[in-house]
Amino acid sequence: MAKVIPRYKAIKVYLEEGIRSRQFLPDQQVPTEMALAERFEVSRMTANKAIQELVADGVLVRHQGLGTFVAEVRAQSSLLEIRNIADEIGDRHHVHSSELHRLEAVEVDATTGFRLGLKEGMPAFHSLIVHRENGVPIQLEDRYVNAAIAPDYISQDFNRQTPSQYLSERFPLSEVEHIVEAIGSDSQIQQLLEIDASEPCLQVNRRTWSQGRLISCARLIHPGSRYRLSSRSGG
Amino acid sequence: MAKVIPRYKAIKVYLEEGIRSRQFLPDQQVPTEMALAERFEVSRMTANKAIQELVADGVLVRHQGLGTFVAEVRAQSSLLEIRNIADEIGDRHHVHSSELHRLEAVEVDATTGFRLGLKEGMPAFHSLIVHRENGVPIQLEDRYVNAAIAPDYISQDFNRQTPSQYLSERFPLSEVEHIVEAIGSDSQIQQLLEIDASEPCLQVNRRTWSQGRLISCARLIHPGSRYRLSSRSGG
DNA sequence: TGTATATATTTGTATATACAATTGATTGCC
DNA sequence: GGCAATCAATTGTATATACAAATATATACA
Numbered sequence: 001m002a003k004v005i006p007r008y009k010a011i012k013v014y015l016e017e018g019i020r021s022r023q024f025l026p027d028q029q030v031p032t033e034m035a036l037a038e039r040f041e042v043s044r045m046t047a048n049k050a051i052q053e054l055v056a057d058g059v060l061v062r063h064q065g066l067g068t069f070v071a072e073v074r075a076q077s078s079l080l081e082i083r084n085i086a087d088e089i090g091d092r093h094h095v096h097s098s099e100l101h102r103l104e105a106v107e108v109d110a111t112t113g114f115r116l117g118l119k120e121g122m123p124a125f126h127s128l129i130v131h132r133e134n135g136v137p138i139q140l141e142d143r144y145v146n147a148a149i150a151p152d153y154i155s156q157d158f159n160r161q162t163p164s165q166y167l168s169e170r171f172p173l174s175e176v177e178h179i180v181e182a183i184g185s186d187s188q189i190q191q192l193l194e195i196d197a198s199e200p201c202l203q204v205n206r207r208t209w210s211q212g213r214l215i216s217c218a219r220l221i222h223p224g225s226r227y228r229l230s231s232r233s234g235g
Numbered sequence: 236m237a238k239v240i241p242r243y244k245a246i247k248v249y250l251e252e253g254i255r256s257r258q259f260l261p262d263q264q265v266p267t268e269m270a271l272a273e274r275f276e277v278s279r280m281t282a283n284k285a286i287q288e289l290v291a292d293g294v295l296v297r298h299q300g301l302g303t304f305v306a307e308v309r310a311q312s313s314l315l316e317i318r319n320i321a322d323e324i325g326d327r328h329h330v331h332s333s334e335l336h337r338l339e340a341v342e343v344d345a346t347t348g349f350r351l352g353l354k355e356g357m358p359a360f361h362s363l364i365v366h367r368e369n370g371v372p373i374q375l376e377d378r379y380v381n382a383a384i385a386p387d388y389i390s391q392d393f394n395r396q397t398p399s400q401y402l403s404e405r406f407p408l409s410e411v412e413h414i415v416e417a418i419g420s421d422s423q424i425q426q427l428l429e430i431d432a433s434e435p436c437l438q439v440n441r442r443t444w445s446q447g448r449l450i451s452c453a454r455l456i457h458p459g460s461r462y463r464l465s466s467r468s469g470g
Numbered sequence: 471t472g473t474a475t476a477t478a479t480t481t482g483t484a485t486a487t488a489c490a491a492t493t494g495a496t497t498g499c500c
Numbered sequence: 501g502g503c504a505a506t507c508a509a510t511t512g513t514a515t516a517t518a519c520a521a522a523t524a525t526a527t528a529c530a
Contacts, residue, residue: 006483020446022407032510043485048511056291064511065493080315080413080464172257177467178315182417182437182459200435200459202417211255224417224435229315232412241513267480278515283481299481300523 007042011050014040019059019070029067030060080231082178082204084164085141085220089133097135100158101192102128105147112144115207117214123147125154127163130192137193138226143218150215163216171210179205180229183221193223200224242277246285249275254294254305264302265295315466317413317439319399320376320455324368332370335393336427337363340382347379350442352449358382360389362398365427372428373461378453385450398451406445414440415464418456428458435459 014036018024031039036047051068054060062068089096103125110120118124124144131139143163145153149171156166183203190197204220249271253259266274271282286303289295297303324331338360345355353359359379366374378398380388384406391401418438425432439455 008483020407020409034510043487045486046484049483051511053291056288062511063493064491065509067510080317080415082315172255174255175468177465179463179465180315180415180437181463182435182457184433184435184459198419200417200419202415202437222417224419228414228416230412230414232410243513269480278517280516281514284513286481297481298523299521300479302480302523 007040008046008050008053011036011040011042011047012053015050015054016059024070026070026072029069032067080229082180082206082229084162084168085131085139086162086165089131089138092133094134097132098159098162099130099132100127101130102126103154103158105154106144108144112217115217116144116146118146125150127153127158128192129158129163131162133226136226137195138222140189140192140221141218142221143216145216146214149213163218167208167216171208171215173208174211175209177205177207181205182224185221189221193221195223195225202227202229242275243281243285243288246271246275246277246282247288250285250289251294259305261305261307264304267302315464317415317441317464319397319403320366320374321397321400324366324373327368329368330370332367333394333397334365334367335362336365337361338389338393340389341379343379347452350452351379351381353381360385362388362393363427364393364398366397368461371461372430373457375424375427375456376453377456378451380451381449384448398453402443402451406443406450408443409446410444412440412442416440417459420456424456428456430458430460437462437464 015024015030018030024030033044033047033051036042036050037044040047051060051062055062055068058071060068061071086096086098104127106124106126107121108116108118108124112118112124113120113122116124124147127141127143127145129141129143130137131141141163145163145167147153150167153163153166156163158166181203183201185193185195185197185199185201187197189195189201190199193201195201201224202222204222205217206220207217208215250259250265253265259265268279268282268286271277271285272279275282286295286297290297290303293306295303296306321331321333339362341359341361342356343351343353343359347353347359348355348357351359359382362376362378362380364376364378365372366376376398380398380402382388385402388398388401391398393401416438418436420428420430420432420434420436422432424430424436425434428436430436436459437457439457440452441455442452443450
């Protein structure tokens with residue numbers, strides 16, 4: 001049952017192993033396409049394919065006329081994925097529920113307007129929703145939406161579908177900004193999330209764009225004791 | 236000076252535009268390699284190259300025998316990069332400084348041992364460093380290192396080089412785990428970071444592996460008012 | 471009816487080739 | 501020495517071709 005692996009993959013493995021084992025060091029040149037082609041007895045295009053895939057992965061960098069080099073190490077960095085809360089809870093096979101506390105048309109103040117890319121006094125929609133995981137409050141979603149772009153937002157039933165789901169269906173996501181910080185809480189947050197004043201909160205500020213237009217900005221506030229962002233990214 | 240763009244790139248743009256403008260919807264099939272080759276009057280391999288790059292970017296998915304399809308939208312998710320603090324400060328053209336408060340050999344307790352993958356009582360090194368940006372405390376680095384793997388750790392001069400830099404040079408990073416949460420602070424944290432008791436903190440738990448071995452685990456604690464994680468990922 | 475079998479379509483892999491573009495090194499000239 | 505032209509090495513782009521592998525559909529058969 002030994003499956004034959006494609007020849008270009010053998011070359012990929014060779015290069016990856018060489019990098020992993022520090023035989024090829026960062027910024028150092030790896031064998032040229034021709035050298036690999038000869039060593040593995042393949043055509044230059046096959047060696048090219050192996051290299052191109054590693055370039056796409058950010059493992060190698062190439063300079064025309066110079067050669068192919070091991071990409072610099074990205075120090076000790078990794079990527080944290082921030083996800084939709086309902087999907088996240090669903091993936092844990094837990095029960096997601098939500099309460100709509102507010103859904104209203106407003107005129108934005110200077111601060112919110114700035115965040116939404118609107119002038120003060122322009123119309124927006126505001127929603128305030130508490131998301132629960134197995135009945136426990138886990139996220140307070142405080143969202144503003146550009147009313148000119150999403151006029152139907154105010155007439156949605158957000159007990160059926162989360163704002164996040166509604167927006168991503170209608171406005172294909174082209175760009176997202178996230179800012180994560182630790183904050184304290186005011187009495188409204190404490191009441192809605194059922195926490196006491198001493199509990200720090202994790203706040204994710206999320207702004208979403210679709211086709212170049214700023215659609216929405218949301219403050220997603222989580223009780224520090226009940227929510228963490230985690231990631232494990234292997235190499 | 237109008238630069239000629241490669242033909243395969245024209246095909247990429249065509250497909251990307253079609254997806255952006257919702258002419259090609261998620262899960263829907265896009266033209267086959269042959270169809271694209273005929274429409275753009277190029278060889279099949281050139282169309283293939285355009286498609287392969289979009290597959291590498293996660294924009295398209297392919298199934299042999301079936302066709303090429305627009306990848307599902309990745310809901311409202313994005314990736315946050317967590318970086319080395321010294322590099323981060325350097326990139327902002329600010330001044331990084333650090334104070335070593337502790338560097339000692341210890342026998343791990345049950346909790347730390349569990350996190351480091353060691354049995355209780357086994358040897359580890361412990362370091363405690365405050366990192367400052369332009370003189371202001373911005374990170375408390377509380378790190379444990381597997382002594383069996385990095386026996387030289389204890390004899391390093393961490394005023395010259397951060398533990399992060401030392402470790403990443405000697406142990407090429409193969410895997411990183413991050414857990415981000417909001418926490419309160421105890422009196423030691425308050426004193427070292429020069430904050431008061433009411434200030435919430437952002438804690439990043441980082442564990443690093445090299446060639447399958449767990450090298451180190453660190454608690455990186457930041458004052459909530461002085462530090463945030465941010466990302467803006469375009470599509 | 472249900473089950474093999476063949477067939478058409480499409481992507482996957484691989485080759486051999488050609489010429490362009492970029493870069494660094496060398497050479498020749500003043 | 502300084503400068504321009506040339507050259508060699510290497511990657512970038514593109515073609516035409518071939519056969520393999522996977523999939524869905526159509527066909528033949530029991």
